[in-house]
Amino acid sequence: METEKNGNITQVHQNNSTKAKGSVDSYGFEKPDGYESYEEMMTEYLAVLTRRSAKWSKLMKGKVKVENNLKVKRYVRKGVPNEHRAQIWMAASGAQAQMEKNPGYYQSLLGMDQQRDPKLEETVRTDMHRTFPDNVHFRNSSETCLQNVLYNVLLAYGCHNPSVGYCQGMNFIAGYLIIITKNEEKSFWLMDALIGRILPDYYTPAMLGLKTDQEVLGELVRVKVPAVWQAMAQHDVMWTLVVSRWFICLYIDVLPVETVLRIWDCLFYEGSKILFRVALTLIRHHQAELLQATSMPELCERFKLITQGAFTNDCHTFMQEIFKEPGSLSMGTVTKLRETCRGRILAEEVSVSP
Structure with a gap:
């Protein structure tokens, strides 16, 4: 070298x-x-x-x-x-x-x-x-x-x-x-x-920012893709089981290289809300497949499958979709949800501490 x-x-x-x-x-x-x-x-x-x-x-x-x-x-x-x-x-x-x-x-x-x-x-x-x-x-x-x-x-x-x-x-x-x-x-x-x-607090020992954003995604899915949110609750699947790698690796080894780089273009310019747009698009676009799952393991496996295939390979079309499919998503909305979810996580941690 x-x-x-x-x-x-x-x-x-x-x-x-x-x-x-x-x-x-x-x-x-x-x-x-x-x-x-x-x-x-x-x-x-x-x-x-x-x-x-x-x-x-x-x-x-x-x-x-x-x-x-x-x-x-x-x-x-x-x-x-x-x-x-x-x-x-x-x-x-x-x-x-x-x-x-x-x-x-x-x-x-x-x-x-x-x-x-x-x-x-x-x-x-x-x-x-x-x-x-x-x-x-x-x-x-x-x-x-x-x-x-x-x-x-x-x-x-x-x-x-x-x-x-x-x-x-x-x-x-x-x-x-x-x-x-x-x-x-x-x-x-x-x-x-x-x-x-x-991405504040994503990589600190407590990973509070990462935990918070996974919960924020859950709240956004509850509003924008309620059927999938209900399926997650029905099969007792925690968001961390299916999307933690999406967030912590910023979609590396989850989506194709060209698609990841296009996401990062927007991440550096617009900030972290782009991560939610990508996740919501993947979930909303594939909700029919996700809803076919009949158990926790099957639902988790389907979350892996929705990141593969023609939809995510075509980075140009995919990036057009992430600004259409989830609908409006302001940084103000994300900030408010982060405050609520962070408070809830901290309260839960206090209640279970010895």
Whole structure:
């Protein structure tokens, strides 16, 4: 693996052999069975990307910041081309501003050898081989192995935010950021934006933010897809059983790569309510299949199945649907539900504590 002094990672998208070129996608992930139909969709989608790229290039010409207006919001919802993704994510999330305010900070975290928590180092190192085993860039045998880069980003973040440290799920998020930005420092500051501002309390030891948002989804389903909410209650299925991975991994390894990246475009620009729009669309669109379940295990299995297939593979159509199918969903509504659900969770924890 080659790393430039400024933290840029070279060769990320270069495959390691003739065999690899035919068996992996443009991000280095192994192509799953049935990939042919996905490639057919991508051929059509590439025409869309080409048009979007030209419009984004015109919009961003000479600019380093992203304005907060309806035009940019519309552009983001229609997809950010890969060549602009790192810049848009950095600008929209506030990560660029934080990086510029703190020059040299990331490198200083990596130099804290004597002040590091040995447990943090051990925990992060343990998860390295578990991170994207189906991606050629994260294998030890790869010339472009990104495990050291991933280790640096996660270790630096654990030192930066000791109240969070490291927990499973963060490795996948950091891995995606590295693949897109090709830059250690930018990946670190995007982690800071996600965990510190966009998804507060998702990755703390108590995971109160994650628990809260799962309950918020339940309340939204109760209003918008009541039949599914009733089925969940009837079969005594807790939301954490079926959607915890959706939220904690931000749909990584749940939905196809291109679809996840389109979701993240909106996540960095619009905030965490996008996670609810995705979940509600999956549930509402597939409510007929979910309602056919006759037991708890069957309902849980159907929740896995609804994330697969043509509907989620066609990222462009899917993203259009998430802004239609769930109906209106304001950040104000989400905030109020979070307050109610958080209070309920805390009250329940107090009542069961010794």
